[in-house]
Amino acid sequence: MVKVLVTPRSFGKHSDEAKELLEAKGIEVVINPYGRILTEEEMKKEIVDVDGIIVGVDPLNADILSHAKNLKAISKYGVGTDNIDLNYCKEHSIEVSITRNANSDSVADFAFTLMLSVARRVVEVDRACRQLDWGKKTSMEMFRKTLGVVGTGAIGKGVIKRAKGFEMDILAYDLYKDEAFAKEYGVKYVELDELIQKSDFISLHLPATEETHDMIGPREFGMMKDTAVLVNTARGELVDEDALFDALKNKKIWGAGLDVFKKEPPENMGLLELDNIIIGAHSGASTFEAVNNMSRMAAENILKNLLS
Incomplete structure (x- = not known):
C-alpha cells in the first residue's frame, strides 16, 4: 500500500x-x-x-x-x-x-489587519480598557497614505487590491515586475531604498533566500519615517530582529506587526515586552x-x- x-x-x-x-x-x-x-x-x-x-x-x-x-x-x-x-x-x-x-487571500487579509491594528493601536487600547483605563490613545490613519509592498506575488497583489479601497499611493519592489498589474492598480515600481524612505506602511512578501536574509536591518530602519509601520507575514529571515527591537524601543518607527520570526518564539524576547508591536503566531493562513x-x-x- x-x-x-x-x-x-x-x-x-x-x-x-x-x-x-x-x-x-x-x-x-x-x-x-x-x-x-x-x-x-x-x-x-x-x-x-x-x-x-x-x-x-x-x-x-x-x-x-x-x-x-x-x-x-x-x-x-x-x-x-x-x-x-x-x-x-x-x-x-x-x-x-x-x-x-x-492561502493568498487569508494572508493578505492578515497583513492588512496588522497594518490597521498597529496604526490605530488596537491592542494597546484593548489592553488598557481591560484594566479599566478608558483614556484616549492618539493613533494614525491609513487612508490616503503611502503603502510600500515588497514582493508582488499573489499575496502582495492581494494587499495592493485591499489598499485601493483606502485610496493609498502604492509603491512596489520586485525583481520580477508585473507591469500589466501595476498599470491596472496604479502601482509604481521603485528601488527598495526609495520604497523604504517614502512609505508610511511597508508590507513584506518575499521568500527567505540568501539575498533576502536580514534585508530589513539597521540601515533600512534608519531610512524609514519615524511614523512608519512595518508588517511581515512572509518569512522571519527577512528582518534583523535585533535591529527591529532597537527601532521599536527607541521610537525610530511607529510600530510593527509580525506574524513570523526566525524562531518561534523569537530569540530576542524583549520584543514581547514592547507596546508598539503586534505579534502573530504564524497564523496569517489560519x-x-x-x-x-x-x-x-x-x-x-x-x-x-x-x-x-
Whole structure:
C-alpha cells in the first residue's frame, strides 16, 4: 500500500475532504503523531518507508531525506520551500509541489489587519480598557497614505487590491515586475531604498533566500519615517530582529506587526515586552477557507505526483 505522511497539524482540521481524497485512492494516511513540528530525528524516523509527504515547516534537509527509502513526492502545505532541500530532491527524482495561492487571500487579509491594528493601536487600547483605563490613545490613519509592498506575488497583489479601497499611493519592489498589474492598480515600481524612505506602511512578501536574509536591518530602519509601520507575514529571515527591537524601543518607527520570526518564539524576547508591536503566531493562513484550500490542494498534488 502507498503510504503518505502528513505533518501539518491543521491538515483536514475543518473538513474530511482531503483525507478522503487520499484514502479513496487506497493510500494509507499517517498523521503527525507528535502534535507539533517534528524535530530532525523524528523526521528521519517517520519518513523511512513513506512514498509521499505532505509537509508544513518541518525540516527536510538532505540528511533527513537520505533516510527515506521509497520517497517519490513531497507536497508542500503552503508555498515556501526553504525547509526542503530542492537540490537533493532534483538529484533523486523526488517531485516537489506547492499549494500556490491557496492561502493568498487569508494572508493578505492578515497583513492588512496588522497594518490597521498597529496604526490605530488596537491592542494597546484593548489592553488598557481591560484594566479599566478608558483614556484616549492618539493613533494614525491609513487612508490616503503611502503603502510600500515588497514582493508582488499573489499575496502582495492581494494587499495592493485591499489598499485601493483606502485610496493609498502604492509603491512596489520586485525583481520580477508585473507591469500589466501595476498599470491596472496604479502601482509604481521603485528601488527598495526609495520604497523604504517614502512609505508610511511597508508590507513584506518575499521568500527567505540568501539575498533576502536580514534585508530589513539597521540601515533600512534608519531610512524609514519615524511614523512608519512595518508588517511581515512572509518569512522571519527577512528582518534583523535585533535591529527591529532597537527601532521599536527607541521610537525610530511607529510600530510593527509580525506574524513570523526566525524562531518561534523569537530569540530576542524583549520584543514581547514592547507596546508598539503586534505579534502573530504564524497564523496569517489560519482561516477555515485557507486550511480547507491548502488541505485539498496538497492532497491533489501528492496524488498527481504519486499516481500519474
